[in-house]
Amino acid sequence: METGKMNEKQIQIVDAAEHLFAEKGFHGTSVRDIAEKAQVNLAMISYYFGSKDQLLEAMFEYKSNLMATQLEVLVHQSNSEPLEIIYSLIEHYIDKVLQQQPFHKIMVREQVVPSTSRVQELILGMRKRNLEIIHRVVTKGQVEGRFKKEIDFPLLMTTMFGAVNNMVTTQYYYRALSNLEHLSDEEFKQVIREKLYKHLKEIFKSTLTNEA
Amino acid sequence: METGKMNEKQIQIVDAAEHLFAEKGFHGTSVRDIAEKAQVNLAMISYYFGSKDQLLEAMFEYKSNLMATQLEVLVHQSNSEPLEIIYSLIEHYIDKVLQQQPFHKIMVREQVVPSTSRVQELILGMRKRNLEIIHRVVTKGQVEGRFKKEIDFPLLMTTMFGAVNNMVTTQYYYRALSNLEHLSDEEFKQVIREKLYKHLKEIFKSTLTNEA
Amino acid sequence: METGKMNEKQIQIVDAAEHLFAEKGFHGTSVRDIAEKAQVNLAMISYYFGSKDQLLEAMFEYKSNLMATQLEVLVHQSNSEPLEIIYSLIEHYIDKVLQQQPFHKIMVREQVVPSTSRVQELILGMRKRNLEIIHRVVTKGQVEGRFKKEIDFPLLMTTMFGAVNNMVTTQYYYRALSNLEHLSDEEFKQVIREKLYKHLKEIFKSTLTNEA
Amino acid sequence: METGKMNEKQIQIVDAAEHLFAEKGFHGTSVRDIAEKAQVNLAMISYYFGSKDQLLEAMFEYKSNLMATQLEVLVHQSNSEPLEIIYSLIEHYIDKVLQQQPFHKIMVREQVVPSTSRVQELILGMRKRNLEIIHRVVTKGQVEGRFKKEIDFPLLMTTMFGAVNNMVTTQYYYRALSNLEHLSDEEFKQVIREKLYKHLKEIFKSTLTNEA
DNA sequence: AATGAATGAGGTTTCATTCAT
DNA sequence: CATGAATGAAACCTCATTCAT
Numbered sequence: 001m002e003t004g005k006m007n008e009k010q011i012q013i014v015d016a017a018e019h020l021f022a023e024k025g026f027h028g029t030s031v032r033d034i035a036e037k038a039q040v041n042l043a044m045i046s047y048y049f050g051s052k053d054q055l056l057e058a059m060f061e062y063k064s065n066l067m068a069t070q071l072e073v074l075v076h077q078s079n080s081e082p083l084e085i086i087y088s089l090i091e092h093y094i095d096k097v098l099q100q101q102p103f104h105k106i107m108v109r110e111q112v113v114p115s116t117s118r119v120q121e122l123i124l125g126m127r128k129r130n131l132e133i134i135h136r137v138v139t140k141g142q143v144e145g146r147f148k149k150e151i152d153f154p155l156l157m158t159t160m161f162g163a164v165n166n167m168v169t170t171q172y173y174y175r176a177l178s179n180l181e182h183l184s185d186e187e188f189k190q191v192i193r194e195k196l197y198k199h200l201k202e203i204f205k206s207t208l209t210n211e212a
Numbered sequence: 213m214e215t216g217k218m219n220e221k222q223i224q225i226v227d228a229a230e231h232l233f234a235e236k237g238f239h240g241t242s243v244r245d246i247a248e249k250a251q252v253n254l255a256m257i258s259y260y261f262g263s264k265d266q267l268l269e270a271m272f273e274y275k276s277n278l279m280a281t282q283l284e285v286l287v288h289q290s291n292s293e294p295l296e297i298i299y300s301l302i303e304h305y306i307d308k309v310l311q312q313q314p315f316h317k318i319m320v321r322e323q324v325v326p327s328t329s330r331v332q333e334l335i336l337g338m339r340k341r342n343l344e345i346i347h348r349v350v351t352k353g354q355v356e357g358r359f360k361k362e363i364d365f366p367l368l369m370t371t372m373f374g375a376v377n378n379m380v381t382t383q384y385y386y387r388a389l390s391n392l393e394h395l396s397d398e399e400f401k402q403v404i405r406e407k408l409y410k411h412l413k414e415i416f417k418s419t420l421t422n423e424a
Numbered sequence: 425m426e427t428g429k430m431n432e433k434q435i436q437i438v439d440a441a442e443h444l445f446a447e448k449g450f451h452g453t454s455v456r457d458i459a460e461k462a463q464v465n466l467a468m469i470s471y472y473f474g475s476k477d478q479l480l481e482a483m484f485e486y487k488s489n490l491m492a493t494q495l496e497v498l499v500h501q502s503n504s505e506p507l508e509i510i511y512s513l514i515e516h517y518i519d520k521v522l523q524q525q526p527f528h529k530i531m532v533r534e535q536v537v538p539s540t541s542r543v544q545e546l547i548l549g550m551r552k553r554n555l556e557i558i559h560r561v562v563t564k565g566q567v568e569g570r571f572k573k574e575i576d577f578p579l580l581m582t583t584m585f586g587a588v589n590n591m592v593t594t595q596y597y598y599r600a601l602s603n604l605e606h607l608s609d610e611e612f613k614q615v616i617r618e619k620l621y622k623h624l625k626e627i628f629k630s631t632l633t634n635e636a
Numbered sequence: 637m638e639t640g641k642m643n644e645k646q647i648q649i650v651d652a653a654e655h656l657f658a659e660k661g662f663h664g665t666s667v668r669d670i671a672e673k674a675q676v677n678l679a680m681i682s683y684y685f686g687s688k689d690q691l692l693e694a695m696f697e698y699k700s701n702l703m704a705t706q707l708e709v710l711v712h713q714s715n716s717e718p719l720e721i722i723y724s725l726i727e728h729y730i731d732k733v734l735q736q737q738p739f740h741k742i743m744v745r746e747q748v749v750p751s752t753s754r755v756q757e758l759i760l761g762m763r764k765r766n767l768e769i770i771h772r773v774v775t776k777g778q779v780e781g782r783f784k785k786e787i788d789f790p791l792l793m794t795t796m797f798g799a800v801n802n803m804v805t806t807q808y809y810y811r812a813l814s815n816l817e818h819l820s821d822e823e824f825k826q827v828i829r830e831k832l833y834k835h836l837k838e839i840f841k842s843t844l845t846n847e848a
Numbered sequence: 849a850a851t852g853a854a855t856g857a858g859g860t861t862t863c864a865t866t867c868a869t
Numbered sequence: 870c871a872t873g874a875a876t877g878a879a880a881c882c883t884c885a886t887t888c889a890t
Contacts, residue, residue, distance in 0.1 A: 170373075
């Protein structure tokens, strides 16, 4: 399945699958469910994607391509301070996740298993790419003397990924515990976006620099 | 299923299920798999737990009780500074998660869906309990003038839960990215324990206090 | 399983089974249901009766003995006219069925299959005995010149059995169609008892004799 | 399941199920048995009917429609005497039952329980329809002064249903008791058809009219 | 290119029964 | 004598996939 070569029906299917996998998990979703939600003939899924597994793979190929595009641009465009670049990367990541919530829920579930499937390869690839990009910026900051010398990037990334993913996957709890049930979904999304911006920036700042 | 009233066979089953659910997900695991792994007759699972769903519930009841015990003790025993108490709570939480890794992987998966099942109730309950405990300590710190006045507890908790859970569920990636494959599982566990201790303490410190 | 040698627990079981078989059929009832209704340990059913099948057999032995007792007496005691004897036999049969409704419902279900099980043997035996008794009376009536010469007893019996059984098994429909829902169960029972008395006597009279 | 829209495979299944349910009862028959007898894949039964219960329902919808067709015609076509119309209705009913013996055996079993399932609804519907039709004819006879004024239709119907059903379900006994084992099945069917014709006509005549 | 029909495999659960005590 | 624990067999159903058209 070559990326970007999906026709309308295929996208319908992937979209339906995305929401269902996010909600009920891969195994908890039947191809029948997907066909129904996508308003597509049951056999079309095998016809287009070969199998349910391959549908998931295609989805990851498709989505990971959609996501990994502009990071490079972000880094190179800005000539500002390393911390500012980091900030914009953080914002970018949070935005992406909040835009692609269902897909991230799927990732949270599927990354649990360290199997060597195509899907895990893709996740690892995404992680690596993200890590390298931020690594370069951080190194730059270190060279410039603005960042600490000893920094555990993977751990910092884990913190960011973990905090954001946890917020997305457990927003229901967060909403209840913060008494934000009166907000619309969109308003609530804005609230957590801003909160995550601020919070993660502070964490990165205090972890990377010596400033308070 | 009353908690703490499990016999040996029941514990065998729950243990087997725990590992399989963690690895392959709830729907990805068949009761046959569980019976096989637990070396128990297939029908015994229904016999003891009624159904696969109820087995999961029983597991959550059982485990959540195992986990929620000593937090209170920790808080009340120590008469030291609020930050020290917080630190010990953080350590305690990290220890628990690292000890109960399979169970936490299950939680990560199952907490995704905001349904109103018994399981989600239990997760919410655990979260609430944890939140209240830390809330009290933080409030104490605020009253004593040691902590900032404006603190978003749920967000801070989300960060801790997220970072730790993400580390646990994606340790495979972390290990690869940090070039720690040469360590034994146990050594690696020690490493991330210490890293998480330090890292989260710093985050809490910088978030709660005005110190660097 | 010798008849009449049942202890209290066994009778409890048979009673429970009787009602459940009547309501849900033999196969539709599980031994668990029976044990529960009889408030008896599950294993006791196999223990006392050997198997579910044998429980049914024991029930039939027990019940058929209970039922077949006084018919002979009825015939011999009365020296009155044949038609009067027939009448009292009809009444006796109707009374028995109305008293033993659950058991008759079971019979209606179980007599459907012409297998050669012990149960069907018992049903056939009961039928034969009943037939012989009425046959003797009818023959007497014929000899005395009061009854027609050509009479199809089995058909007449079938009519009686069929009408009464159908009334018992479908009393729900009859009650609805006759607008008798306002009556209590006991009152309704009295009503259909009297109706069946009268109706069947008329049928027997017009079938057996030349009178209007 | 829309009536009359069954394809060949579906009819195969329903036919197989009909015979098995008649012989062994609904619960005594497994879907495996049905699939085997219908020479059809096991999964097709769920595929076409959803479940075993729904298969029974579909069967009842299908059969009850097959049966309820020409009664009206019978009544309206004949301009003859009420009693003659009644006679033709009786014959029609007996013919139907003898043609559809397996289905009637199922009805006898299933009508026992006064639950509010779809199946019982359908049985009640059939009964009501039949009752209304004969009711109109009887009323006509009463208006014309040919029939008695006080007649219990439901009871008379019960007698007819009961006698015919009992004959069908217990024909094995009847055959043995009447020494008709030497006849072929078809011959035996003819015999009981004629016997039931004659017998039920006499019963209706003597019940409805004042003639001998 | 697209699909309605069909299916083999495997899912969970319930069953009647037995066994050790 | 009685029973809680255990089990093999079979129940019904759903699954992902394929095939003929």
